Each structure stands twice: as structure tokens, then as C-alpha cells.
Amino acid sequence: MALDRWIALILLGICIVYGYTAWFTMDAGLAPFMRRNPVWPSSFPKVLSVLGIAASFIILTGLEKSEEKIGEIDHRRLTDYFLGQALLLLSLMVVYALCLRPLGFLFSTSAFLIIGSFILGERKWHVMIPVALIATGSVWYLVQEVLGIFLRPLPMFMGV
Structure with a gap:
């Protein structure tokens, strides 16, 4: 597996843990009057976790790759x-x-x-x-x- 997919897999794990925290543990400590608000303190972390999971899946499935070969980084020629x-x-x-x-x-x-x-x-x-x-x-x-x-x-x- 390519380096970008390994990084996407690691980021997917981080985003899943972050999303779990945002969806299930952050809202438990809210005061009762804040539960009626349309935007909670966990709203932005929820959006970030969903976007991070979506971006990781796009990279893991290879949907972002185009037909053109843009140029991979050759680790053997870093001095270039x-x-x-x-x-x-x-x-x-x-x-x-x-x-x-x-x-x-x-x-x-x-x-x-x-x-x-x-x-x-x-x-x-x-x-x-x-x-x-x-x-x-x-x-x-x-x-x-x-x-x-x-x-x-x-x-x-x-x-x-």
C-alpha cells in the first residue's frame, strides 16, 4: 500500500476516535438549558470528524487519483x-x-x-x-x- 494510503488509514482511525468523542462523550456533560440550543459546543468537532472520515475514505479508495501521473516522490532521490x-x-x-x-x-x-x-x-x-x-x-x-x-x-x- 502506498504511503498516502497508510497516512489516510492512520487519519481515519484518529477521526473515528475524535468523532466518537464528539458524538457521544462531549454532549453528556451539557447543562439542560444548552441542550435546546441549535449549535452545541460539539457541533464543529462533529463536522470535522465527518469531513475527516470522508476525506480518508476518498484517499483509501483512490477516488482522488486522476488518470495522469502527476509524479510521486522518489525517496531514493531526495537530493533532487x-x-x-x-x-x-x-x-x-x-x-x-x-x-x-x-x-x-x-x-x-x-x-x-x-x-x-x-x-x-x-x-x-x-x-x-x-x-x-x-x-x-x-x-x-x-x-x-x-x-x-x-x-x-x-x-x-x-x-x-
């Missing part, structure tokens, strides 16, 4: 792929996660987006920097002001 870029991006993600609290959300996320796009080959600095700053500011505003979840915007030494 952009392995350096992938490893750099993974290490950048780790550095981003470590710098998020001490350097703040705005600086860390902007730097992550700019450096990540540079690693992927973008060289138009006049496009990269404004897009990263606007995206970072928009996400911070939505999370902080609209959702009301505190995100440290500035570095720790600035006292915020």
Missing part, C-alpha cells in the same frame, strides 16, 4: 528536490515560535513572512515588506480587538 528550502522553512518556523513572546507578535510575524518569502524566492522587496506588514497588522487587529484575545504586540522590554 528543494530539501534545503524545506529545512530552512522548518527551522524558521521553530525560530518564529521561540521569538513570538520575547519579540512580540508584530515584529516576529512580519520578520517570519518577509524571511519566509525570501527563502521561497521572492525578491521584490517593495512588495514583500508592505504585504507582510499589512497582513501582520490585520491579523493582530482581528485577534486582539475583534476576538478579544490578548496578543503581545511589542517586545517584552517595551513593557506591553
